[in-house]
Amino acid sequence: MPKPPAIPAAAWWLARRCVGWCLAALSACLAIALPALAADDQIVVIDRAVSVQHIVEPGPVRLPDDWAVTRPRFEGSVWYRTGFDRPTGVDSHELMALYIERICSNAEVYLNGHRIFSGGRMGEPVTRNCHYPQLITLPAALLQERGNTLDVHLQGHALTRVASRQRAGGLSAIKVGPQALLADAYDDRLFWNVTAVQFANVALAVLGCVMVGMGWMNRREAYLGYFGWLCLAWGLLSARVWWRDMPWDTGVMEFLFCTGFAPLVALAVQFLLSYAGLRSRWIENALAAQWVLLPATLLLAGPGRLFLMASIWYAVLAAEVVAATGLHLVTTWRNKRQDFWAMAGLLSAILALLCVQLAMEYDAIPNPGVPLLQLAAPLLFIGMAVRLLQVFARALRAAEDGRENLEGRVHEITAEIERNFAQLAELRVEQVTEKERKRIAADLHDDLGAKLLTIVHTSESERISTLAREALEEMRLSVRGLTGKPMRLADALADWRAETVSRLGQANIEADWRGPTEEIEQLLPARGFVQTTRILREAVSNIIKHSGASHCKVRCAISDRQFGLTVQDNGKGIPMELDGKLDRGHGMSSMKNRAKQMQGQCLVESGPGYGTVIRLTVPL
Amino acid sequence: MTNILLLEDLPEIRSWLKVLVKGVFPDSQIHEAARVHDALELVSAVKFNLALCDLGLPDGSGVDVVAALRESQPECQSVVVTIHDDDDHLFPALQAGAFGYLLKEQARELIAEQLKRMSAGEPPLSPSIARRVISHFAAQTRPQERPQNMPHVALTDRENEVLLRVAKGYTLPEIGVQLNLSRHTIADYVKQIYRKLNVSSRAEAALEAQRLGLFRRS
Numbered sequence: 001m002p003k004p005p006a007i008p009a010a011a012w013w014l015a016r017r018c019v020g021w022c023l024a025a026l027s028a029c030l031a032i033a034l035p036a037l038a039a040d041d042q043i044v045v046i047d048r049a050v051s052v053q054h055i056v057e058p059g060p061v062r063l064p065d066d067w068a069v070t071r072p073r074f075e076g077s078v079w080y081r082t083g084f085d086r087p088t089g090v091d092s093h094e095l096m097a098l099y100i101e102r103i104c105s106n107a108e109v110y111l112n113g114h115r116i117f118s119g120g121r122m123g124e125p126v127t128r129n130c131h132y133p134q135l136i137t138l139p140a141a142l143l144q145e146r147g148n149t150l151d152v153h154l155q156g157h158a159l160t161r162v163a164s165r166q167r168a169g170g171l172s173a174i175k176v177g178p179q180a181l182l183a184d185a186y187d188d189r190l191f192w193n194v195t196a197v198q199f200a201n202v203a204l205a206v207l208g209c210v211m212v213g214m215g216w217m218n219r220r221e222a223y224l225g226y227f228g229w230l231c232l233a234w235g236l237l238s239a240r241v242w243w244r245d246m247p248w249d250t251g252v253m254e255f256l257f258c259t260g261f262a263p264l265v266a267l268a269v270q271f272l273l274s275y276a277g278l279r280s281r282w283i284e285n286a287l288a289a290q291w292v293l294l295p296a297t298l299l300l301a302g303p304g305r306l307f308l309m310a311s312i313w314y315a316v317l318a319a320e321v322v323a324a325t326g327l328h329l330v331t332t333w334r335n336k337r338q339d340f341w342a343m344a345g346l347l348s349a350i351l352a353l354l355c356v357q358l359a360m361e362y363d364a365i366p367n368p369g370v371p372l373l374q375l376a377a378p379l380l381f382i383g384m385a386v387r388l389l390q391v392f393a394r395a396l397r398a399a400e401d402g403r404e405n406l407e408g409r410v411h412e413i414t415a416e417i418e419r420n421f422a423q424l425a426e427l428r429v430e431q432v433t434e435k436e437r438k439r440i441a442a443d444l445h446d447d448l449g450a451k452l453l454t455i456v457h458t459s460e461s462e463r464i465s466t467l468a469r470e471a472l473e474e475m476r477l478s479v480r481g482l483t484g485k486p487m488r489l490a491d492a493l494a495d496w497r498a499e500t501v502s503r504l505g506q507a508n509i510e511a512d513w514r515g516p517t518e519e520i521e522q523l524l525p526a527r528g529f530v531q532t533t534r535i536l537r538e539a540v541s542n543i544i545k546h547s548g549a550s551h552c553k554v555r556c557a558i559s560d561r562q563f564g565l566t567v568q569d570n571g572k573g574i575p576m577e578l579d580g581k582l583d584r585g586h587g588m589s590s591m592k593n594r595a596k597q598m599q600g601q602c603l604v605e606s607g608p609g610y611g612t613v614i615r616l617t618v619p620l
Numbered sequence: 621m622t623n624i625l626l627l628e629d630l631p632e633i634r635s636w637l638k639v640l641v642k643g644v645f646p647d648s649q650i651h652e653a654a655r656v657h658d659a660l661e662l663v664s665a666v667k668f669n670l671a672l673c674d675l676g677l678p679d680g681s682g683v684d685v686v687a688a689l690r691e692s693q694p695e696c697q698s699v700v701v702t703i704h705d706d707d708d709h710l711f712p713a714l715q716a717g718a719f720g721y722l723l724k725e726q727a728r729e730l731i732a733e734q735l736k737r738m739s740a741g742e743p744p745l746s747p748s749i750a751r752r753v754i755s756h757f758a759a760q761t762r763p764q765e766r767p768q769n770m771p772h773v774a775l776t777d778r779e780n781e782v783l784l785r786v787a788k789g790y791t792l793p794e795i796g797v798q799l800n801l802s803r804h805t806i807a808d809y810v811k812q813i814y815r816k817l818n819v820s821s822r823a824e825a826a827l828e829a830q831r832l833g834l835f836r837r838s
Contacts (some may be wrong), residue, residue: 454630454632503792
């Protein structure tokens with residue numbers, strides 16, 4: 001598989017940068033946009049009030065009044081009374097409004113004794129408006145030039161009874177000013193606190209479903225499934241930011257949300273481990289036990305110590321995530337170096353975010369009022385998903401390449417099998433042909449051969465028995481030509497020599513055979529061997545029967561293209577016929593015909609008293 | 621008293637051969653058989669000095685009779701009498717223990733002459749048969765093809781020399797002249813070659829049978 005080009009690495013660097021820039025820009029926007037309002041002389045900022053808490057004596061408070069600091073154990077409703085004059089810089093026809101940045105959990109507002117706003121249910125389950133800014137239009141009829149009385153009836157929760165500092169009761173400073181002016185600040189705040197988180201939730205839900213689906217389809221890549229469920233769980237937990245009217249009491253809901261962190265962290269740890277290719281039964285069991293232990297400890301501690309227990313658990317869970325991250329990065333560094341930097345960047349960003357959130361919980365740094373974790377984490381999750389998809393796509397491409405490779409191999413092998421099959425079929429045809437030839441040869445021997453043989457040995461006439469013997473020889477040679485394979489020319493020469501020399505020897509004719517002395521590698525087709533054998537046999541028969549010679553010379557000459565046989569005797573030669581042709585009775589024409597069948601040549605030179613020379617030339 | 625087995629399925633040829641053999645060996649008793657089965661029965665009953673066997677018979681091949689004779693009567697001389705002159709047919713018979721071969725269609729005098737020579741211990745050897753013998757022993761001497769327990773039958777240098785010259789087309793008398801050996805010595809070499817061919821072929825066959833599991837190793 002080719003190495004992926006360097007572009008993804010650069011893209012990652014860019015993506016990581018983008019996340020950083022987004023966070024910086026976010027903080028900058030908030031820093032610039034919000035305090036700008038305070039500088040305007042059209043807006044009255046109310047930062048003092050008289051509060052009545054239950055039965056306790058009324059007393060002055062400064063706004064914002066953060067219950068986590070001022071009354072951490074108080075649970076219930078507090079009345080705030082304050083007064084204001086209509087801002088002088090505003091035209092009298094201008095529509096006026098009241099902007100409250102934070103009301104937690106819910107409030108009702110009275111102007112000069114008339115209720116002008118209600119955020120929802122004031123009794124349990126109390127509507128949760130903690131992340132919602134409020135913009136309340138002031139009815140012109142009720143608004144006086146001077147000495148307006150403003151009462152805010154706030155229903156809130158004690159810090160000890162909620163799982164997060166952000167949901168402890170509290171009232172921010174109140175701003176009075178032209179509605180158009182305050183609406184901008186309100187819109188801004190609403191977008192970042194609620195709408196952006198909702199967008200992120202929708203995105204995470206979609207992403208989670210896709211990942212879960214992919215994990216479902218690819219069981220071997222379990223980390224895809226873990227990541228999908230992690231996204232979904234995160235989305236569900238983040239819903240508490242914008243989900244106002246819950247079905248149960250605040251205590252129950254806080255308990256449930258806090259409990260939800262156990263599976264969330266379990267999924268995160270499992271994802272990190274399985275993506276690094278690790279698996280441990282022990283860790284899996286511990287995570288499952290934690291899922292039980294966490295709610296159990298919360299129940300044991302009771303609703304009054306929810307914040308304390310939650311803070312301890314947050315630390316434990318964060319430590320688990322840090323440990324899993326460390327393990328993951330170490331393993332990745334060892335096994336999959338190319339994955340390390342992308343994962344290290346993403347994970348450290350998430351860890352940094354977690355640390356910031358924890359610090360806020362412990363009140364180590366001031367709360368910016370924006371759900372930072374809920375906003376930034378989805379971006380990092382999406383980054384992680386992109387990374388996973390990239391890895392997945394790469395694996396898919398590798399698999400595809402492998403498959404193509406395999407297909408190629410299959411094609412090759414199929415072609416080879418077909419080739420082999422064709423060869424086998426050819427071989428089979430050859431075998432069948434060979435078998436048939438052998439059968440014909442056997443039949444000829446058994447039937448024709450036996451009959452000819454009987455004629456040879458039972459005929460009264462010597463002529464007939466000679467003819468039958470010749471016919472038998474012919475038949476055998478034919479059969480040999482029919483079944484024979486090409487033979488080495490050297491072997492053929494040896495056979496011819498042995499036959500010729502022994503026949504001439506038996507006839508008391510001196511034989512002088514000289515062949516080539518060097519090694520002969522050429523092959524002679526079976527037909528060529530048979531025809532040459534016949535020609536040579538005929539020539540020797542003629543010498544023995546008719547020539548009356550006492551001496552016979554045979555010479556062989558072999559070149560690359562042909563071989564030649566010269567048979568010369570010192571006999572009385574072949575008598576001429578009247579028409580000037582050589583005696584047909586000596587079988588000259590059949591010798592010539594046989595030579596012609598081999599594309600060869602047979603020349604006979606003879607004269608009375610000069611002996612006979614037969615020159616045979618056969619191409620190879 | 622000489623016992624001669626005559627195995628031939630064609631009646632005319634058999635009687636013709638009988639006359640011929642009677643002419644060569646007037647004192648002999650000739651036992652005739654037309655089938656392998658009959659011949660094998662005779663072999664188990666009678667002790668033969670000479671056996672003339674046809675190859676293609678109605679109920680099998682004369683090679684089986686040659687092999688049976690070699691097994692039970694090693695001193696009997698088997699000669700193949702056949703219409704086939706090609707070594708594909710002759711070589712298995714020689715391996716089975718035949719001591720020579722006669723071609724049936726040859727003239728009476730020629731066959732009688734060859735028969736006399738063979739019984740005098742001068743078997744024929746053609747170039748093509750010689751080549752088959754050479755390649756047979758060449759395959760045996762290749763160590764990777766010869767298992768440990770196989771008796772090693774090797775030709776002597778002189779036997780090899782004779783074989784090589786026959787394979788090149790020289791006749792036995794010519795070789796005798798070339799090597800300055802008597803006609804009898806050359807004939808002895810050829811007999812020895814036939815004997816060794818038979819021994820090594822039998823060892824080979826036994827080994828093959830053992831490999832196929834026909835016999836249990838004792």
